[in-house]
Amino acid sequence: MEEYRVLETIRKHAQGLALQSIERTGSGQNNDIWIIDSAFIFRFPKYAEGIKQLEKEAELLKRFADRLPLKVPRPEYCVLEPASGQAFMGYLRIDGVPLEAEQLERLKDAATLDRIAGQLAGFLKALHGTDMGCCPDLSASQYDPFQEWKELYRRLQDKLYRFMIPEARVRTNRHFEDFFAAKDHARIVPSLIHGDFGGCNILHDLAERKVTGIIDIGSAQLGDAAIDYAALYASYGGGFFQRVMKLNSEIRDMTGRVRFYKGTFALQEALFGLEQGDDDAFRSGLATVNEWLNEGSQERITAPGFFEIIISEKISLRTPDLLRINLEVIEMRMFIGRSDARLAVRETPRPDSASRQPWLDGKNPLSSRHGQLPKNYI
Numbered sequence: 001m002e003e004y005r006v007l008e009t010i011r012k013h014a015q016g017l018a019l020q021s022i023e024r025t026g027s028g029q030n031n032d033i034w035i036i037d038s039a040f041i042f043r044f045p046k047y048a049e050g051i052k053q054l055e056k057e058a059e060l061l062k063r064f065a066d067r068l069p070l071k072v073p074r075p076e077y078c079v080l081e082p083a084s085g086q087a088f089m090g091y092l093r094i095d096g097v098p099l100e101a102e103q104l105e106r107l108k109d110a111a112t113l114d115r116i117a118g119q120l121a122g123f124l125k126a127l128h129g130t131d132m133g134c135c136p137d138l139s140a141s142q143y144d145p146f147q148e149w150k151e152l153y154r155r156l157q158d159k160l161y162r163f164m165i166p167e168a169r170v171r172t173n174r175h176f177e178d179f180f181a182a183k184d185h186a187r188i189v190p191s192l193i194h195g196d197f198g199g200c201n202i203l204h205d206l207a208e209r210k211v212t213g214i215i216d217i218g219s220a221q222l223g224d225a226a227i228d229y230a231a232l233y234a235s236y237g238g239g240f241f242q243r244v245m246k247l248n249s250e251i252r253d254m255t256g257r258v259r260f261y262k263g264t265f266a267l268q269e270a271l272f273g274l275e276q277g278d279d280d281a282f283r284s285g286l287a288t289v290n291e292w293l294n295e296g297s298q299e300r301i302t303a304p305g306f307f308e309i310i311i312s313e314k315i316s317l318r319t320p321d322l323l324r325i326n327l328e329v330i331e332m333r334m335f336i337g338r339s340d341a342r343l344a345v346r347e348t349p350r351p352d353s354a355s356r357q358p359w360l361d362g363k364n365p366l367s368s369r370h371g372q373l374p375k376n377y378i
Contacts (some may be wrong), residue, residue, distance in 0.1 A: 001032045001044050010042060014077040035093065041073070042090040049278060050218075051087045055080045057218040058089055063193070070123045071213035076343065096203030096212035103204075104236055112209045117243035119211040120202070120232065122373055125248060128191040128225040136232070143222050145178060145188040152264065152271075165290050172267065172289075179260045188224050195219025197231040222366050230261035259346050303357035 003022060011019060023035045030050045031043040045051050058075045065072050069147040077090030099116075107113055153176045161169050194201075196219040203213045229251055245251045251258070266288035273282025 006032075006042070006044065009044075009079075009086060009088065010036060010077075010090070011210050012043075013079045013086075013088075036090070036098055039093055040076075040090050041076070041093050042088050044088045051080055053218040054078075054087065054089050056239070057220065060220050061217055064127075066309050067130060068123060068126050068214075070119065070211060072217060073215055094203055094213035094215065096205050098200045099202045099204040099211065100199045101236055103206075104199075104240065107209065109209075113240065114243060116204070116209070116211055117240065118247055121244045121247040123211075123214060124194075124197070124225070124228050124232075127194060128228070130192040132192065132222075143190040145186070145190065146183055149176065149179065149264075152268070156267055156271060159274055160267065160286075160289075163270075163274075163286055175260065177261050179257075182256070187253075188226075190222050191225050193221060193223040193225060194231075195221050195223065195227065197228040197235075199235040202235075224254075224257060224261075225250075226257035227253060227261050228324055230258045231265070233258055234262045234265055 003024070007019060007022060010017065017040065018037050023038075025035050025041075028032050030047065030053065031045050034042045034044070036042055043054065045054050058078050058080075060077060061073060065074055071094050073089075073091040075089050075091050075095065079089070080087050093235055104113075104116070105118075116196075139217070156172065161172075164172070194214070194217065196216055197214075201216040202211060202216060203215060204211045229241070229244070232244060266285045268285070269281050270289055272283025273279065273285060
C-alpha cells in the first residue's frame with residue numbers, strides 16, 4: 001500500500017493524530033505495517049480474509065487484554081470496511097523489537113534465558129487459562145481438535161502434493177496418519193491460543209533483556225495449547241523449549257502433539273503462498289518441505305570444508321576443502337543400505353582456519369526467510 005494512501009486513510013478515519021512522520025516497518029503475510037508519529041502502529045490487511053481476522057483480533061483484545069501478564073495491543077483506531085485499502089487497526093506502539101532466534105542465541109546467561117522462558121511460559125499459561133465466558137463466540141462444546149487438521153491434510157493433497165517430491169509426500173502421509181491414529185487416546189482440552197506464537201510476534205528489550213509484549217493476536221482462536229508451544233519450539237529450538245517445559249509440567253503431556261504441529265508449519269507456509277499468490281512464502285515453505293526431515297530424526301557428522309552434503313535419510317556431513325564446486329545446489333541420488341537417499345550440496349562460507357566450526361545451526365540453508373516465521377523440518 002502506497003504511503004500517500006496510508007496517510008489519506010488515516011487522516012480521514014483517525015482524526016487527532018499529528019501525522020508528522022510515517023515509516024513502513026514491514027510487510028507480513030497478512031498485513032502492511034506502518035509506524036505513525038513514532039508512537040502508533042497501523043496495520044492494513046492485504047486480503048479480504050485479513051479484514052475478518054483483524055475484526056476478530058480487535059474484539060478479543062478488548063475482552064481479555066487486562067487478564068494477561070505481558071502487554072498486548074489495545075486498539076484505539078479501528079476501521080473495517082469491505083475494501084481492504086480502507087481497513088486498518090491502530091494502537092499505541094509497544095516498546096521492543098522482535099525476539100528472533102539469532103538474538104536469543106546470543107544470550108548466554110542462564111539467568112536471563114530462564115527469565116525470558118518464565119515470561120513466555122507465564123503468558124501462555126494465562127492465555128490458555130482464559131475463562132471462555134469472556135469469548136462467547138468461541139464454543140468449546142463444538143470444538144473438534146482433529147477436524148481442522150483433516151481439512152488441512154485434504155487441502156495439502158489436493159493442492160500442494162503435486163509440487164512435493166515423492167519422499168516428502170510419503171513423510172507427510174505418515175506424519176498426519178500417525179496423528180489421526182492417536183485420536184482415541186488424545187485428551188485435548190480446548191483453550192484460547194495465540195495461534196502464531198513465533199519470534200516475530202514476541203517483543204523484547206535489548207538493554208534490559210526481557211520480553212516487553214506480544215503482538216499479532218489475529219490468529220487467536222479456540223484450539224490445542226500445544227500449537228503455541230510448537231511455534232515456540234520451532235522458533236527457538238529444543239534447548240530453550242526445555243527451559244519453558246521445566247516451568248510448566250503440563251507441557252510434558254503434549255510433547256507428541258507439539259512435534260506434530262511443529263511438523264506442519266512449513267507445509268502451511270507453502271500452502272498459504274500457493275493459495276494467496278505469495279511466491280516467497282510458497283518457495284520458502286516448499287524448499288523446507290522437500291529438503292528437510294523432522295529435527296529429531298537427523299544425525300550429523302562433520303568435517304572441515306566448503307560444502308555440506310545432506311543425506312535426507314540419516315546423515316549430514318561436510319566434504320574436505322579440496323572439493324570446490326561453484327554451484328548453489330546440486331542434487332543426486334545414491335543407494336545406501338536399503339535407503340534410496342536424496343542428497344543436496346550447497347556452498348557454505350569458508351571459516352578461518354583458526355576458528356573453524358561445524359556449520360550445524362539447524363537452519364534450512366535453502367530458505368532465505370528462516371526465522372521470520374515458525375519453521376519445521378519435515
